[in-house]
Amino acid sequence: MIFAIEEINNSTELLPGIKLGYQIYDSCASVPMAVHVAFQLSNGLDPVFYTGDNCSQSGMVMAVVGESGSTPSISISRIIGPFNIPQVSHFSTCACLSDKQQYPSFFRTIPSDQFQADALAKLVKHFGWTWIGAVRSDSDYGNNGMASFLDAAHREGICVEYSESFYRTHPRSRIQKVADVIRKSTAMVVVAFAAFGDLRLLLEELLLEPSPPRQWIGSEDWVTDTELLRFSFCAGAIGFGIERSVIPGAVTDKSVCDGTEDIKTLQSPYTDTSQLRITNMVYKAVYAIAHAIHKAVCQERNSTTQCDKFTRIEAKEVS
CATH class of the missing domain: 3.40.50.2300 (Response regulator)
Incomplete structure (x- = not known):
């Protein structure tokens, strides 16, 4: 997620002149924790994280990426849905979440x-x-x-x-x-x-x-x-597994290994970049949100893209 956001923030085509901010929470696969975070997000973020004129709408949450599990996603959607905050999950696959009457602002980058x-x-x-x-x-x-x-x-x-x-x-x-x-x-x-x-x-x-x-x-x-x-x-x-993917530029730091490592100790989802299954779904979710924001605040003028970061938009415009 951080990689995708930094890539977008350095882009001259997608949201030029605008930098996306973010906060990442760990629900610890706990529904009560996910609910707690959802209330924090719907109430707005602590303004202490936004100083100077870096952000135009201090504490306004435009979208949420997650959750991984279907049950936590259902809980989060029940809370942020009424506020029209779009939620894009990378790994919640329950077919029940396709019900737009119950989950109108829920989207996902993984099939039902x-x-x-x-x-x-x-x-x-x-x-x-x-x-x-x-x-x-x-x-x-x-x-x-x-x-x-x-x-x-x-x-x-x-x-x-x-x-x-x-x-x-x-x-x-x-x-x-x-x-x-x-x-x-x-x-x-x-x-x-x-x-x-x-x-x-x-x-x-x-x-x-x-x-x-x-x-x-x-x-x-x-x-x-x-x-x-x-x-x-x-x-x-x-x-059936999620399709393996390649994310260009995802492994750019070649100094993380010195050649003396024990392979057995490195077998974890965090060090294995040969798969990037769920990872790519997160990548797509971030880009989906970025494109939605781009459509809301950017305009094409004289073959150039101009974005106004002070354009006041509501979360529902992103969905």
Whole structure:
């Protein structure tokens, strides 16, 4: 996000003469924290961050990028929606968020899970797996995604032996129950529509008492996560991932490595720039907002672009 904003601020074509400011908050995957931040944003930002004449509308929030999870995005949208503040999510995929009556100012740069659910059902059918088990996060993402998948699976003639839900804040006994269902089942294929933060707990539980081999089918939230590599029984897991992308100029500092690093310690989403899956969705979200602001405050005159940073615009003009 910062990279995209700095790139835009240095551009002579997009918002020339105008610099975008930003604040970044970490919701810690917590709905209460996301709600707290949403109220802060809707109330305006602390003017202490805006000194001199750097900003024309001190504390006015024009748009929000995020959230990552669908449930926090729903909570944020409920709060900032009435203020017509556009929200552009890079990773909230719940099909429920496509309802413009409920979420009129919500947009996203990632497809709805309806497409993924249909594709997962066709993938399972393609391999002739007609007897499966299903697990999901007990969240808007998991519950809505799995409901769509089960509908699609039924249309494809796929039978489901069990459908279990769990969440990372549930007691361990709940996670153990789901693990035991998987171990005792006859279905050799498990479809998991889950956030990796939730699924990791289930996989760690399965690791304690290995079950017969299972073919795992994954949703995009976890199937490309590098941390999955430590669970050997998930080898061969398949699913649909967000398209890998290239962001020109995203890795410009060549001095971050000296050649003596241990590769094992560098395997994290923050150091791996070969994928840039979700990263690119953030990049697109920032640019979408920038183009909307550009359209509101800039005009073409004599083949040159002139932007007035003192043009008073409302957040709803950005959406």
